[in-house]
Amino acid sequence: MTLDELRDRMKAARIEIAENRLELVRRLLTDALRPIHEMDSRKVKTLEPCVTFDARRSGV
Amino acid sequence: MATDDAVYATIRDIGGRFRRKTLSPVELTRALLERIERLEPTLHAFVTVTADRALADAKAAETALARGDISSPLLGIPLGYKDIYATRGVVTTGGSALLADWVPDADSTCVARLQKAGAVMLGKLITHEFAFGIQFPGHRFPAAKNPWDLERMPGGSSSGSGTALAAGMAFGALGSDTGGSIRGPASFCGIAGLKPTYGRCSRSGVLTLSWTLDHTGPMARTVEDCAYLLQALAGHDPADPASSREPVGDYIAPLVRGVRNLRIGVPREYFCEGLDSEVEKAFEQALTTLRQLGASVQDVQIPSIKSAPAYMVILLSEAYAYHERDLREHPELFGEFLRERIQAGGLITSSEYVQAQRLRATLQADMSDVLRRVDLLVTPTSPKPAATFAAVYDPNYDAPRSNTGPFNMTGLPTLALPIGFSASGLPLSMQITGRPFEEANVLRAGHTYEQATDWHKRHPNV
Numbered sequence: 071m072t073l074d075e076l077r078d079r080m081k082a083a084r085i086e087i088a089e090n091r092l093e094l095v096r097r098l099l100t101d102a103l104r105p106i107h108e109m110d111s112r113k114v115k116t117l118e119p120c121v122t123f124d125a126r127r128s129g130v
Numbered sequence: 131m132a133t134d135d136a137v138y139a140t141i142r143d144i145g146g147r148f149r150r151k152t153l154s155p156v157e158l159t160r161a162l163l164e165r166i167e168r169l170e171p172t173l174h175a176f177v178t179v180t181a182d183r184a185l186a187d188a189k190a191a192e193t194a195l196a197r198g199d200i201s202s203p204l205l206g207i208p209l210g211y212k213d214i215y216a217t218r219g220v221v222t223t224g225g226s227a228l229l230a231d232w233v234p235d236a237d238s239t240c241v242a243r244l245q246k247a248g249a250v251m252l253g254k255l256i257t258h259e260f261a262f263g264i265q266f267p268g269h270r271f272p273a274a275k276n277p278w279d280l281e282r283m284p285g286g287s288s289s290g291s292g293t294a295l296a297a298g299m300a301f302g303a304l305g306s307d308t309g310g311s312i313r314g315p316a317s318f319c320g321i322a323g324l325k326p327t328y329g330r331c332s333r334s335g336v337l338t339l340s341w342t343l344d345h346t347g348p349m350a351r352t353v354e355d356c357a358y359l360l361q362a363l364a365g366h367d368p369a370d371p372a373s374s375r376e377p378v379g380d381y382i383a384p385l386v387r388g389v390r391n392l393r394i395g396v397p398r399e400y401f402c403e404g405l406d407s408e409v410e411k412a413f414e415q416a417l418t419t420l421r422q423l424g425a426s427v428q429d430v431q432i433p434s435i436k437s438a439p440a441y442m443v444i445l446l447s448e449a450y451a452y453h454e455r456d457l458r459e460h461p462e463l464f465g466e467f468l469r470e471r472i473q474a475g476g477l478i479t480s481s482e483y484v485q486a487q488r489l490r491a492t493l494q495a496d497m498s499d500v501l502r503r504v505d506l507l508v509t510p511t512s513p514k515p516a517a518t519f520a521a522v523y524d525p526n527y528d529a530p531r532s533n534t535g536p537f538n539m540t541g542l543p544t545l546a547l548p549i550g551f552s553a554s555g556l557p558l559s560m561q562i563t564g565r566p567f568e569e570a571n572v573l574r575a576g577h578t579y580e581q582a583t584d585w586h587k588r589h590p591n592v
Contacts (some may be wrong), residue, residue, distance in 0.1 A: 079477040087473055091466070094525055095474045102442035103478075106485045109437070123342040123372065125328040125494075125541030126566040 071100045137165060137298035138589055141355045144301065145203050148195055155195070155206030159188035159250050162208050166252065166299050169592055172280065174272045175294040177213045177223055179253040184208065187250040194248065203358050205248030210300040212288050213254040214261050215241050215346075216335040220251075224337045225259040225287075227270045227463045228456060238335025239367045240304055240346050247362040252300055255290030261306055261339045262287060262449060263468020266523060270465075273519070276318060277590035278556055282516040285315035291349045292319035297592045302350040302359050308339045309445055310511075310534025312347050313546035313561060318516035320548045320557030320588065322576065323349040324356045325534075327566045328541030329374035331360070332367035340448035341372070343441065343538045352586050353547055353576040357381040360569060376567045384570045385577040390424030392575060395504035400435040401533050406514045412550035412558040413510045416579065420508070423578055430500050430507070434492045438536040443478055443486035450475030494540045498565075501542075506575055507563040509533055511546045515556035533561065543569045545576045548585035557585075 076096050080087060087095055136144065136158055147153035163181050170176055191206030199205065211217060214224050216234035223229050237245065245251065256274050258264055264286060265273040274293040276284040284292045288305030292315025295303055305312035307325040316323030324347050331346045338344060348359030361381050367373040396402075396417065405413070421427050449472050450457075453464075457476075461469060500507070513530045521527055537544040544563040551557055564572040580586055 076477070083476045085473050085476045087470055091470050091525070095470055095477075097528075098442070098446075098471065098474050099477060101439055102446065103440075103482060105437040105440040105489055106443065106482050109485060109489065111485060111488070123328060123541060126374075126376070 071096055071103065137162065138351065140352050141203060141207055141301055141350070141358050144207060145205070148206055149200055155188040155191040155250060156185065158206070159184050159208050162252060162299060169297055169299060172275065173277060173293050173297055173592070174274045175255055175290040175297065175299055176210065177225070177254045177256050177271060177290070178221055180220055180251055183220070184250050184252050187245070191248050191250060202247045202362070204244065204362055206250060207248075207301050208250040208252045209244060210252045210255045210291065210294050210303045211241055212291050212304050212306060213257050214306060214337040215304055217241055217251070217254065220254065222254065223271065224261070225257040225265070225271050228460060230270065234335070236335065239332035239369060240336070240363055243362050244304070244359070255288070255294055255303060258287035258289060259465045259468045260337060260453070261308060261311055262471060263465045264522060266465065266467055276516055277592050278320065279516070281518050281520070282556070283318065283519060283522055285318035285516060287311040288315045288349060291315060292321060295319065295321045295349060295351055296590055298589065302348060302355055305347060305349045306336060307345045307347060307538065308343045309441060309538055310532055312345075312349055313511050313534045313544065316349060316546040317511035317559035318557060320585065321349060321351050322353050322356050322545065322547045322586070323347070324360060324545045324569070324573070325537065325543065326360060326364065326569055327374070327543045329372050330376070330543070330567065330569065331363045332370045332373055334367050334369035338452050340445040342448065343445055345538065353545065353573055353580050354385060356545070357385060357573045357577070360573075374567070379570050381570050381573055384574045387574055388424060389420060389575050389578045392425045392506060392571070393504040394420060394425045394427045394506050394508050394575075395430035395500055396427060396508055397430050397432045397435060397500070399431060400438065401509040404513055404531065405510060408552045409510050409513060409515070409558050413560055416549040416560050417508065419582055420575075420579060423582055425575070428504070430504060432493070432496050432500055434489065434496045435536065437489040437493055438539060439532070440486040440489045441535040441539045443482055444490065446471070446475030447478050447483045448475075490539050493536065497540045497542065501565050505564070505571060509561045509563070511559035511561045515552050515558060537561070537563055542566060543572050545572045547576050547580060549583075550585060551588070
């Protein structure tokens with residue numbers, strides 16, 4: 071995520087973050103979103119997202 | 131005095147002394163209150179010390195012991211509660227200026243269960259702001275210090291819990307763990323901490339950070355002490371929508387069964403990448419010890435492990451949903467660091483949140499597959515020892531990868547315990563993870579390792 075992309079998201083969400091803290095937020099979101107951006111949602115096995123979470127759902 | 135050597139004793143040992151009448155709950159509580167008074171100006175572990183309450187609890191325990199009541203191993207044991215657990219009549223701040231004066235009218239379920247078991251409430255332990263925001267200098271609540279090195283973080287967010295236990299200011303504590311907040315402080319403070327299975331311990335009356343990732347659980351100086359605390363905490367709570375009806379097992383008796391024939395998997399991809407050399411050496415030595423104790427240890431692969439950092443997408447999104455209104459109406463009451471992190475959650479799209487939950491389901495399925503072939507997973511708790519405050523306060527600080535978050539994603543029970551010290555005297559730690567609701571296996575392996583080593587017997591010079 072670039073700083074410009076971050077600013078676009080801030081504008082859309084009407085959220086203000088101090089200019090000198092943007093790099094910290096950019097890094098946080100870049101790391102967190104990397105697996106999602108690397109994922110091709112059309113190719114992964116269809117799995118429903120967890121609406122509620124159950125640690126035993128997978129039936130181990 | 132009988133109490134001098136007692137502050138670092140185990141819960142079982144203290145119970146024995148109570149029953150033999152070589153120590154009384156009131157004596158012990160007074161000794162701890164004096165110790166807290168002496169150490170607190172340096173360590174900042176407590177937000178509130180409830181001295182009168184503690185002595186009243188201790189006197190009640192003494193009366194119960196005098197009439198022969200030995201039904202609870204926690205009777206007369208002094209504990210501290212992380213300040214995100216509601217305590218009736220006692221201010222509960224969440225480490226936040228927003229709640230600085232909040233006095234709940236009911237105990238959280240976990241606190242109520244420990245008090246019902248006869249525990250002595252010493253007070254409320256400092257937490258990172260709303261269990262997520264590090265206290266920068268000038269924060270309303272000063273940060274707890276690491277007793278092993280006052281220049282270093284004790285970890286968080288259950289920072290006061292880790293500090294108090296390492297410094298012999300309490301015998302057990304409540305922590306909470308959304309991305310590692312029990313296991314991080316346990317790792318950095320050289321103690322044990324258990325994140326139970328999601329739904330095993332109640333979240334009712336505990337401030338929310340992220341509904342689908344939040345876990346409550348015990349912290350103590352030994353694995354056995356964690357087991358005693360879990361025995362009192364575990365069980366269904368209708369007040370918590372995520373609470374499980376899974377029956378509660380015996381966490382104490384199986385501790386002595388050893389690890390012979392247990393199959394231990396080591397997922398090196400992700401968890402062992404970029405380790406500090408001293409962490410790596412201690413971890414490999416711990417694996418050798420587990421082999422020598424009779425466990426079979428083998429490398430395993432978790433195909434989707436690289437998706438684990440997506441847990442932060444879930445955490446940030448849910449935290450933003452929880453705090454949004456206060457953030458918009460009272461942004462000045464949030465610490466700078468916390469405000470920015472939660473605001474980041476407001477920049478995540480709904481699609482990204484859903485995709486993160488899909489990745490979570492994949493990771494959960496992959497870990498389940500691995501846990502059909504092995505009984506436990508063992509990993510380093512943190513890739514590096516505790517960081518200095520100065521490093522963390524630097525806006526360019528590059529935080530190490532989280533080895534704890536993947537087990538919040540999957541909800542699996544995970545124990546952190548000491549495996550050595552760095553050359554500079556900082557504690558190092560490993561995690562033991564089991565199948566859902568198999569806390570007994572996790573604790574048994576941890577206890578067996580702990581009994582074969584002496585890391586838990588070392589204490590900081592405070």
